[in-house]
Amino acid sequence: MLEAIGLDDEHTAVYRQILRVPSASVDELAAAAGMTPSLVRQIIEDLEGLGLLARQASAPDRVVGSPPSLALRPMLLERERRLTQAHEALVQLSELYRQGAAQRDAPDVVDVILGTDAVRQRFAQLQASAARQVRVFVLNEVAFLDASENEEEERALRRGVRYRVIVEKAVLERPGFIDAVRESAPHGEEVRVLPTLPTRLIIADDQVALLPMRSHGDERASGALLVHPSGLLDLVMAIFEEFWAVSTEFGSEGEMPGSHDGIDRDLLKLLLLGLTDAAAAAQLGISLRTVQRRVAELMETAGVTTRIQLGAEAVRRAWV
The missing domain is CATH 1.10.10.10 (Winged helix-like DNA-binding domain superfamily/Winged helix DNA-binding domain)
Known part of the structure; x- marks a missing residue:
């Protein structure tokens, strides 16, 4: 609940428990929170350092909570100030980037990303920055990132980003594929299928696309191409839409008449x-x-x- 000011679930649980009682000892808090005394002792030190609690004057081994309106408000105001500064910096940097992009020559509409880690970072960044929709080609063999490692997709779906995904037929044989489709469909992910696809691809909104430098061979995962707004990006998006139009829908619309388990x-x-x-x-x-x-x-x-x-x-x- 208080992750925004740097407190994880365990710190929040202990702080909430302290606020519920006039005072508490380490052992009492450990029992109430279901944690070890050593962990609670470390959390108390952290909370005390943040000014969220204090030692009881008559019994230093017991702690009392500081009023949240007094202890948390300065921290929240500081976070808001930093966010405001970060937003202003984002606006300034975006304007610099826009000015630079306007001067791009034809070769500059494509950035070359080298190295597996760098490619995975860009893949995550594209999803994290998406505001409306993400379009994806999923090949059976070539992948920027394993599906189980793609935490940004789940975050994007939770904030309302629509996903349109075309997978190769062989992907359907991956364990748990149908369960994953069922779980993500209510959150705005549509999955369609084609026998084969030419390359791995991800498009974030209508702003940028990422595709492997090579779709086949031993070096297929060593680099990628980042395509910025241009005629080339328009072509990539048009190709996706052509493939989408001829692909087969895959989703679970509910049970059939006479089917008891779907x-x-x-x-x-x-x-x-x-x-x-x-x-x-x-x-x-x-x-x-x-x-x-x-x-x-x-x-x-x-x-x-x-x-x-x-x-x-x-x-x-x-x-x-």
């Missing part, structure tokens, strides 16, 4: 996208025999005798 719709989508029964079973966390049984049941429900007919009927009935 698996049938996802199973149909995976099979229509070309996954084998075994790959679909692994993605859904069910057995191969269960996949085959569910497909047979769907064929019976649809009144068809072949899987091709099942696919056509599933589309006609809006099951997928």
